[in-house]
Amino acid sequence: MTNSSDSIRSYRARWVVPVDGPPIDGGVVCVRGDRIHSIGTPDACAAGVFEDLGDVLLLPGLVNAHTHLELGGLRGRITSRNLWDWFDELVKLNRSPDAEIERRRAVLDGAAESIAGGATTIGDISRTGASAELLVQSPIRKVCYLELISGARTLPNDAVTLCKQFDSLRRAITQDDRLRLGISPHAPYSVTRSDLCAAIELATEHNAPLTMHFLETADEARWLHEGGGRVADYLSRYQVRRGESTPPGDVLKHLESCGALGRKMLLAHVNYVDDATIARLAASRCSVVWCPRTHSYFGHPPHRWRELLAAGVNVCLGTDSLASTPTLSMLDEMRYIQTCFPDSEPATILAMATRHGAEALAMSHAVGTLSPGKRADIIAVRWSSNGPQDPLRNLLHGTGDLVKVWIGGENVHCSPSS
Ligand SMILES: [Zn+2]
Known part of the structure; x- marks a missing residue:
């Protein structure tokens, strides 16, 4: 525990961008222990160590709400x-025979790459549960989502094996703000x-966050109403228990009747x-994660993120996996949006990413x-x-690279040129 004033470190920047308030010209962020103590102008700065970072923008760490680090070894191979x-x-x-080794290597490499691209918190989906054990070793903050596919060859493939995996991981790792x-x-x-x-x-029992892929393809949307098509083909080839996966018709009603919508589920x-x-x-208070570069990779029609936001849906950003996007950099993701939607408000892009x-x-x-x-x-x-x-336009239009990253007050990344 660090409570004394001499443990305060103050960082001055050309601009401090708090996100929940206007950018501060020549602002300072004061850190005590692993928390933000105060932000403001240098005259309001607390006593302690002072560091002038020069020509940089200081922002909250970015949040990548949807990724699959286990798939990192597939970059450029599909x-x-x-x-x-x-x-x-x-x-x-x-x-393939080396897949398991590759998956494990990719998790920590992906966490390091995520940090080097500005993400300090990730929502990572794990097909095997391995990433939760491995990510304990990374300073990145993370929600490790255990993925269930009914009847799949890889476990968990039903509710029983999911409960077992969740339980054994819950006992094996300490959950805190760094890992949930x-x-x-x-x-x-x-x-x-x-x-x-x-x-x-x-x-619900463990107050664990929930996420689900939802309306990702036109085939899925069609299948939910009519059945058949590529989804039925996928089910017949990869799932043993396909007989139970009947099209639900009104999919939101289906989710609602299982209690999903009351849990503020994150829909990918x-x-x-x-x-x-x-x-x-909007009424169900679900969140939606949009993965802009992956969206373009698959050639979907324009994403309705602005209509979702206007309706009051909490829209956030993700990269998805390296099997469908070139990098895990959230800074790249934000700049991609600015390039594709030049009329969009920089503050909106930043809010989605934080x-x-x-x-x-x-x-x-x-x-x-x-x-x-x-x-x-x-x-x-x-x-x-x-x-x-303008500081936000400079951030999004510029090519300025990441100079430093702190997680819980700890400096976890410095760019080689800084
Ligand atoms: Zn995904």
Whole structure:
């Protein structure tokens, strides 16, 4: 425990961007122990060690709300742009003799790459549970979601094996602000009704965050109404218990009847959504994670993130896995949005990458803004001397790289050039 004033470190920057308030010109962030003590102008600075970081922007660490670090070894190795063909390639590669070693190596490499790209908190989905054990070794803050696919060859493949895995990990690792276990029933089409209800019950019992892939493809949206097509083909080839996975018709009603919507579930992708569903998602207080570069990779029609936000849905950002995006950098992700949607508000992009992500992962008490009392998860991004003078536009239009990253007050990354 560090309480004395001499343990306070104050960092001055060209701009401090707290996210829950306006940017502060020449501002200071004071850190005591693992928490933010105060922010403001240098005259309000607490006693202790003072460091002038020069021409940088100081922001809260970014939140990558949807990734699969276990798939990191597949970067650039899958060529299909149709999700179902992509999935076939992925399954084939995942069954190769070296796959397990590759998966384990990719988890920690991916955590380091995530930090080097500005993320200090991630929502990581694990197919095998291995990433939760491995990520204990990384300073990154994380929700490790254990993924359930009913009848899959890899465990967990039903509610019983999910409960067992959750329980053994819960006993093996200490959960705190740095690591929380979550639960991810994979998608409405790949989890049986009984497994879905049991998974949600398990999450409720342990107050564990929940996430699910949802309306990712046009085939899924069609299958939910009519059955058949590529989803039925996927089920017949990869799932033993396909007989139970009948199309539910009204998918939101299906989720609701299993108790999912009352749990503020984080829905991944939501690429095919109509106005009525947007209104219902807003009413249910679900969050939606949009993965912009992965969305483009698969060639989906424009994502309705602005309509979702306007309706009051908490939209946040993710990279998805390296099997469908070139990097795990959230800074790249934000700049990609700014390039594709030049008329979008920089403050909205930043909010999605910070505060909204924290809310979606049930971590807003600890991270997402530079606020006194929250964890000192902070990133310093180099000011682009040839970029716009407005701090947020400079951040998003610029090419300024990441200079430093702190997680819980601890400096966990310095760029080689700093
Ligand atoms: Zn995913």
